Amino acid sequence: MNYRNNNLYIENVSAQKIAKKFGTPSYCYSLNKIKSNIRNFKKKFRSIDPLVCFAVKSNSNIQILKEIKKMNIGADVVSKGELLLALKAGINKKKIVFSGVGKNHEEIQLAINKNILLINAESESEIDLIQKIAKIKKKKINIGIRLNPNIDSRSIRKISTGKKDDKFGLTEKNFLKIVKKYKTSKHLNIKCLSVHIGSQITSYKPYEKMLKVIKSVIKKSNHNFDYIDLGGGMGIKYNNDTKIFNYNKYNSIIKKFLIGHKTKIIFEPGRSIVGDAALLLTKVLYIKKANKINFIILDAAMNDFMRPALYGSTHRIVAFKKNKKIIKKRHEFVGPICETTDKFLSIPKFQMLNEKDCLAICDVGAYGMVLSSNYNLRTKPSEILINKSSLKVITKRQKLINII
Ligand SMILES: *Cc1c(COP(=O)(O)O)cnc(C)c1O
Numbered sequence: 080m081n082y083r084n085n086n087l088y089i090e091n092v093s094a095q096k097i098a099k100k101f102g103t104p105s106y107c108y109s110l111n112k113i114k115s116n117i118r119n120f121k122k123k124f125r126s127i128d129p130l131v132c133f134a135v136k137s138n139s140n141i142q143i144l145k146e147i148k149k150m151n152i153g154a155d156v157v158s159k160g161e162l163l164l165a166l167k168a169g170i171n172k173k174k175i176v177f178s179g180v181g182k183n184h185e186e187i188q189l190a191i192n193k194n195i196l197l198i199n200a201e202s203e204s205e206i207d208l209i210q211k212i213a214k215i216k217k218k219k220i221n222i223g224i225r226l227n228p229n230i231d232s233r234s235i236r237k238i239s240t241g242k243k244d245d246k247f248g249l250t251e252k253n254f255l256k257i258v259k260k261y262k263t264s265k266h267l268n269i270k271c272l273s274v275h276i277g278s279q280i281t282s283y284k285p286y287e288k289m290l291k292v293i294k295s296v297i298k299k300s301n302h303n304f305d306y307i308d309l310g311g312g313m314g315i316k317y318n319n320d321t322k323i324f325n326y327n328k329y330n331s332i333i334k335k336f337l338i339g340h341k342t343k344i345i346f347e348p349g350r351s352i353v354g355d356a357a358l359l360l361t362k363v364l365y366i367k368k369a370n371k372i373n374f375i376i377l378d379a380a381m382n383d384f385m386r387p388a389l390y391g392s393t394h395r396i397v398a399f400k401k402n403k404k405i406i407k408k409r410h411e412f413v414g415p416i417c418e419t420t421d422k423f424l425s426i427p428k429f430q431m432l433n434e435k436d437c438l439a440i441c442d443v444g445a446y447g448m449v450l451s452s453n454y455n456l457r458t459k460p461s462e463i464l465i466n467k468s469s470l471k472v473i474t475k476r477q478k479l480i481n482i483i
Contacts (some may be wrong), residue, residue, distance in 0.1 A: 089467075132174060137352075175196055179275070200224055201248055227248030232312065275312060285472070353445045383458065386443075387423050397439050399439065
């Protein structure tokens with residue numbers, strides 16, 4: 080995203096042109112931002128040569144997955160649908176890991192049939208089922224076991240996944256019990272220890288604690304894990320208050336960890352790859368001036384982009400056309416949906432706005448379109464991919480006729 084003569088551009092295409100051509104609300108991605116995020120991610124961890132598996136749940140547009148595949152990375156999937164989509168996008172099955180707390184029989188069977196790299200299991204009953212299916216198929220299946228390291232990721236509580244009261248993974252005690260029980264299984268190969276402590280983590284410190292726990296658990300288990308899957312969770316800069324995640328520090332503590340362990344590191348980043356690579360283009364329908372607040376009523380709503388309503392997250396909003404007239408009054412950017420939480424942002428001032436002006440909600444590439452719905456029987460938005468001066472519709476706007 081950049082401004083030229085006070086006009087918003089995505090790569091070399093003006094936001095106004097995109098909105099005019101494809102309408103609003105529309106998700107608009109920068110291909111080259113996604114690519115540079117991947118390049119930077121790889122560069123930061125070059126010295127540990129990890130396997131990078133993109134978390135498909137953060138963005139499951141197949142065109143985007145195809146681009147990601149071209150950069151030689153794998154996929155972390157959490158459902159049958161995501162597994163099939165990753166394969167359809169051409170992602171190498173030996174670079175696919177299947178995570179999730181409740182994989183059903185059908186999903187486990189598919190994962191086994193497709194010979195993916197790892198099924199990361201999260202409960203004893205699930206491991207029993209994997210073993211049962213493997214036995215019937217006369218196969219030996221590579222699995223990971225997800226540890227709950229009881230770490231507070233100090234991120235948004237609703238997206239924390241690594242505390243002992245969260246539903247994810249196994250406690251240390253159960254983890255050790257299970258390793259012991261299945262170590263000699265004829266149908267399971269315990270290849271991996273996996274963790275994922277949360278999302279939008281901005282400090283390396285929770286990861287440092289996590290590595291300490293992993294180290295101690297490995298020692299107690301007396302087992303060699305070919306892979307340590309550290310999950311994703313690296314935070315991005317949503318606004319000026321967010322700290323920038325220190326990749327160098329994280330890299331160096333992992334390097335230190337690897338001195339005592341011969342193992343391959345897996346990462347499952349989602350947000351840090353696609354989060355800051357998209358804008359949601361929207362139009363001001365009405366401006367309603369109340370006593371102390373200007374309500375800016377947009378044509379985008381919580382069904383198009385759910386994060387603010389779901390987690391109370393804040394995303395910057397910028398105008399297509401910048402001007403210097405600042406209105407010092409509270410502005411609330413809201414959608415048309417009949418819910419009080421259908422509100423994107425509340426700020427003390429904004430530039431002068433008029434009805435029909437267009438705005439962009441920033442950093443919506445991760446957990447954006449994937450969380451959209453038809454609530455209020457609204458159609459889902461379109462998705463556009465920008466590559467320098469070219470633009471391509473990667474999802475057509477849903478038609479009302481298809482949902483009525
Ligand atoms: C959601 C999730 C990720 C991706 O998290 P980000 O914060 O988007 O990097 C990775 N691994 C697992 C198991 C997940 O559930």
